[in-house]
Amino acid sequence: MLLFSKRNEYRIPDYIRLDLSIKLEGNLFKKKVIHSFWTIDLYNALGRKNAYSVYYSAQNGKVHGNKMSIFGVPLLTLSWNYKFGNYLNY
16 A cells, blocks of 8 residues: 655655765866866765655555656766956956
């Protein structure tokens, strides 16, 4: 038997996730038209399979709760960004 709650009353289980990021920039004192920088990100550094959502299914007259996770492995991204002008204001 399923017991339904009021809207948004129940939540997914608590979880732990560690995201890391580093931004590598050049010299901000130089007068350049375009200033660029690299960003390196590591999402889910612990590699945990955290629940994104919980759904229920009925099989043979029994209700089973299932957890869905999106990323179970660390995800590394690298991006190169740029901006126009010198943003160091003194």
